[in-house]
Amino acid sequence: MSLIKVKGSSIDGALPAISGASLTNLPAATSVAFPATQSASADANTLDDYEEGSWSAVVGATGGSINSYTVTQARYTKIGRLVIVHVYFDVGNHGNASGKVTCTLPFTTASTSTSASGGREIGHTGHGISIQAGGNVNYVTIAMTDDGSFPTNGGYNFFHYSYHV
Numbered sequence: 001m002s003l004i005k006v007k008g009s010s011i012d013g014a015l016p017a018i019s020g021a022s023l024t025n026l027p028a029a030t031s032v033a034f035p036a037t038q039s040a041s042a043d044a045n046t047l048d049d050y051e052e053g054s055w056s057a058v059v060g061a062t063g064g065s066i067n068s069y070t071v072t073q074a075r076y077t078k079i080g081r082l083v084i085v086h087v088y089f090d091v092g093n094h095g096n097a098s099g100k101v102t103c104t105l106p107f108t109t110a111s112t113s114t115s116a117s118g119g120r121e122i123g124h125t126g127h128g129i130s131i132q133a134g135g136n137v138n139y140v141t142i143a144m145t146d147d148g149s150f151p152t153n154g155g156y157n158f159f160h161y162s163y164h165v
Helices: none
Strands: 002-006 009-012 030-032 050-054 059-063 068-079 082-093 098-104 115-121 128-133 139-144 156-164
Touching: 082 098, 128 156, 139 156
Parallel strands: none
Antiparallel strands: 002 009, 002 030, 050 068, 059 098, 068 082, 082 156, 098 139, 115 128, 115 156, 128 139
């Protein structure tokens, strides 16, 4: 497994210990490459997992169903247990949906994880949206911040959200 790449060459296998509190003594153009499959460490202070990608986010509602929606972007970065998502979607037609909008996440939240964030509906109202998730779920709920209502038909919604797995 190649761990460090330096201008086309690489150091394979175990790396020598790096002394000091930083990685400032590494050669220029050096990067740390994580394996495709996580090699989990029992040491809580070992960074052993990094991943970037996209997923097929599904937009729905807590009640009823949405007739049409488009997800323009659903990307994530996972660093250890921390997941950061960026989502951009449009609800074309609510149909008979009610309650709050839901949007699936790329990974299930930790059972002890509860978090909230904010975003913006930019298509019609420019209102803020609130994004929330509880523990052990694979989706967030989304509502307008001013009155808790369902985001507007044709409104473009975007948000960043971070949570633990």
